[in-house]
Amino acid sequence: MINLKLVTFIIGVSLFILLNLAAFVSLLEKEKRASIRFFLISWPGLIIFLLPGFTNTEISNYISLALIVISAFVVIIFVIPLNGEIDNASDTPLIKHDERDTMFSRNELIPDTEKFNSYYNNKPQQKLLDDKFRVKPGLLSSKSANYDPVLFASAEASFYTVSAYRNFIDGEINNTKTYVDTISITGYIKNWSKKLGAVDVGVTELKPYHLYSVKGRREKYGKEIINYHKYAIALTVEMDKFNIDAAPNAPTVFESAQQYLSAGTIAVQIAKFIRELGYPAKAHIDGNYEVVCPLVARDAGLGEIGRMGLLMVPKLGPRVRIAVITTDLPLVISKRKADKTVAHFCEICKKCAANCPSKAISFDKKEKIDGIYRWKINAESCFTYWCSVGTDCGKCIKACPYAHPNNLMHNLVRKGIKNNFLFRYLALYSDDFFYGKKPPKGNIPKWMQVTYNEKQAK
Numbered sequence: 052m053i054n055l056k057l058v059t060f061i062i063g064v065s066l067f068i069l070l071n072l073a074a075f076v077s078l079l080e081k082e083k084r085a086s087i088r089f090f091l092i093s094w095p096g097l098i099i100f101l102l103p104g105f106t107n108t109e110i111s112n113y114i115s116l117a118l119i120v121i122s123a124f125v126v127i128i129f130v131i132p133l134n135g136e137i138d139n140a141s142d143t144p145l146i147k148h149d150e151r152d153t154m155f156s157r158n159e160l161i162p163d164t165e166k167f168n169s170y171y172n173n174k175p176q177q178k179l180l181d182d183k184f185r186v187k188p189g190l191l192s193s194k195s196a197n198y199d200p201v202l203f204a205s206a207e208a209s210f211y212t213v214s215a216y217r218n219f220i221d222g223e224i225n226n227t228k229t230y231v232d233t234i235s236i237t238g239y240i241k242n243w244s245k246k247l248g249a250v251d252v253g254v255t256e257l258k259p260y261h262l263y264s265v266k267g268r269r270e271k272y273g274k275e276i277i278n279y280h281k282y283a284i285a286l287t288v289e290m291d292k293f294n295i296d297a298a299p300n301a302p303t304v305f306e307s308a309q310q311y312l313s314a315g316t317i318a319v320q321i322a323k324f325i326r327e328l329g330y331p332a333k334a335h336i337d338g339n340y341e342v343v344c345p346l347v348a349r350d351a352g353l354g355e356i357g358r359m360g361l362l363m364v365p366k367l368g369p370r371v372r373i374a375v376i377t378t379d380l381p382l383v384i385s386k387r388k389a390d391k392t393v394a395h396f397c398e399i400c401k402k403c404a405a406n407c408p409s410k411a412i413s414f415d416k417k418e419k420i421d422g423i424y425r426w427k428i429n430a431e432s433c434f435t436y437w438c439s440v441g442t443d444c445g446k447c448i449k450a451c452p453y454a455h456p457n458n459l460m461h462n463l464v465r466k467g468i469k470n471n472f473l474f475r476y477l478a479l480y481s482d483d484f485f486y487g488k489k490p491p492k493g494n495i496p497k498w499m500q501v502t503y504n505e506k507q508a509k
């Protein structure tokens with residue numbers, strides 16, 4: 052005969068230890084609210100589970116049984132794979148996008164120039180929307196709400212450096228070709244990129260829909276994009292959690308600019324390496340894209356595209372930046388295993404939408420856009436907010452339950468989310484309870500708090 056009280060006692064003590072471990076990990080992650088809550092609920096939890104052991108009534112056996120059943124239910128929904136309602140519709144875009152329609156391209160148009168007039172004569176509906184961001188101080192402006200002269204100068208320095216790479220994204224190809232084994236060179240590039248700082252690297256065939264139709268930035272503005280490369284290598288780099296937690300303050304733009312640079316550096320170096328081997332290769336980095344990076348990265352098996360329109364990778368969620376290299380060097384394709392559970396979690400979650408200060412993210416179901424069902428963010432309202440605060444905001448990234456650090460505690464939750472649809476609801480409820488439906492404003496890391504004379508700074 053099973054001793055129900057003993058089983059309840061073991062579960063209670065194990066739960067108590069786990070909750071206190073979670074409290075400690077949260078403390079290290081500077082998640083004060085989560086740490087306090089894990090600690091506080093560990094005590095009543097322990098008392099409830101120990102209670103049947105101190106009483107000797109028939110009721111105490113029923114209580115033990117109920118507690119065991121509840122605990123078993125949680126374990127079962129974590130372990131048993133059960134997908135629930137999964138949307139298996141195609142997510143392959145049917146058309147190419149024109150880079151001139153991106154906010155960065157529109158932001159670079161100078162009023163009363165030929166380019167400006169030509170763009171808005173063709174798209175007068177955009178003019179009214181864009182007039183709204185043009186009256187705002189602008190990204191990294193000293194007049195913006197979240198201006199920080201030191202961190203904005205750091206972000207400028209990162210953007211400046213990555214923009215200097217534009218002369219090195221492509222170049223001469225070595226006349227002497229080195230014939231390399233496809234499998235080993237693919238492994239070599241992946242491992243070397245990781246040594247250089249990439250968290251993940253994948254390869255896909257370059258498809259027409261990966262490419263923008265027309266260039267929207269810099270010298271080649273308005274030129275048709277022609278790229279016949281066969282392969283695309285996508286790589287991701289991590290954005291620091293503490294800096295993103297300060298969203299929408301200056302550390303976010305510091306971090307994203309820094310990681311555009313890190314991803315760009317790796318891509319430029321790898322592209323040059325491939326050209327040295329005697330094969331064409333081009334890096335696609337901040338300000339110099341011919342490809343839509345999240346689509347390439349998704350098809351290269353690095354992640355899925357979520358409600359907020361960003362690539363969501365398995366262990367960091369949207370907390371990454373991407374760079375791409377297109378090439379003819381024969382490579383092994385990384386088979387994409389589409390993870391439709393991300394879309395289902397996004398369907399029920401909506402935390403990014405609830406935390407977006409510009410209401411740019413939809414609360415609705417996916418809609419049919421250009422032939423496929425997807426979520427589309429209101430890029431104009433997002434960018435207008437950026438131009439008010441001076442940073443690239445990032446509140447959606449910060450709020451995302453997938454964006455927690457890459458460690459055992461959060462990876463177990465991610466595993467449960469992937470495994471079972473009921474666990475997704477439990478994970479979402481827990482994320483709201485421990486981290487807040489609207490996570491509190493993060494602090495600017497101490498080392499970034501450089502004192503300055505405000506009068507001079509403005």
Ligand code: SF4
Pocket residue numbers: 357358359396397398400401402403404447450451452453
């Ligand atoms: S916050 Fe939620 S809805 Fe938004 S992208 Fe992350 S998981 Fe999806």
Ligand code: SF4
Pocket residue numbers: 406407408409410411412428432433434436437443444445446447448
């Ligand atoms: S970056 Fe900010 S404004 Fe833009 S979608 Fe995310 S939360 Fe909204």
